[in-house]
């Protein structure tokens with residue numbers, strides 16, 4: 001099959017019907033032999049593959065799709081398994097406390113996903129599973145329309161489409177990072193996909209096999225994660241090689257074309273692990289807003305220009321907790337990169353001198369025995385602080 005001639009006008013198809021047929025057939029044949037077929041939420045409860053049009057339980061699919069938003073499948077799989085043991089169905093999640101939900105998300109990052117999943121479960125449980133509603137009411141039960149999924153918190157178009165195509169085998173195109181990369185290479189798009197999303201949604205819809213949407217979308221994701229990988233695509237193993245414009249151009253890894261990005265801002269954060277005479281440590285629960293809202297942490301804050309790290313810790317703990325501390329030895333320094341900034345945490349042990357801790361910039365504060373810290377959900381960087389604290393406290 002010849003590669004497409006390049007970007008076409010806004011609505012003209014990029015491939016002929018014959019080319020589309022060949023793409024579908026080639027991808028699905030490749031997938032039967034090379035795809036990931038043991039993904040538990042894509043199978044019936046007896047472990048066998050569902051037939052065309054057969055519905056699966058949407059709850060595990062929904063949880064998985066949200067976890068996959070920023071996490072690769074091999075990493076999220078054990079989290080998904082533990083989650084399904086703790087919250088096996090929609091009702092269990094809707095009835096859970098936020099603390100339990102965050103604790104089971106701990107380590108996956110981007111905690112807003114967990115909070116929104118929880119909110120969505122409560123919303124669905126209260127509305128779509130109302131026992132008083134008539135079974136004939138199509139708002140009752142799991143939503144089957146894209147718009148109804150998009151109305152839930154934290155659900156974008158690709159996640160909604162992923163749930164519908166996986167759970168109900170509906171012909172909804174997806175456009176996650178893997179799919180964007182494959183399609184950008186297939187047509188050798190000269191601009192970043194983020195700049196021409198409408199074109200990429202059209203492309204994903206055009207190639208989707210309406211007879212086997214669940215399998216096709218999975219095959220496309222498997223191609224992206226296993227063959228058309230970001231740095232070194234294995235074009236020799238690819239079923240779309242004959243049609244791929246980036247392959248024909250001789251430099252597939254150049255696609256997708258990227259925006260030139262500015263360097264991430266860098267900040268130093270002073271953290272105090274404050275201990276009282278009983279050996280307990282002071283932690284606070286962040287406000288609900290923001291990336292890490294609702295999680296627990298050791299108190300601290302940003303270092304100001306010309307300020308020593310000890311002065312930062314003393315100032316921050318006075319401003320945020322109304323306490324005075326003595327800054328003792330350094331416990332650990334660690335760097336952590338988020339998508340929008342890089343942080344360096346400089347952590348010191350501190351002795352509590354005076355002042356009853358007040359939650360002036362948090363939901364609540366608590367003195368906790370170091371052995372009990374596992375009961376609280378912490379961001380990843382704080383988990384390393386806990387490990388350093390335990391090592392420090394361990395008898396030599």
Ligand code: SF4
Pocket residue numbers: 182185186227228229233234235238239240241242244245246247252
């Ligand atoms: S031929 Fe290479 S670049 Fe093109 S879709 Fe396949 S793996 Fe990706």
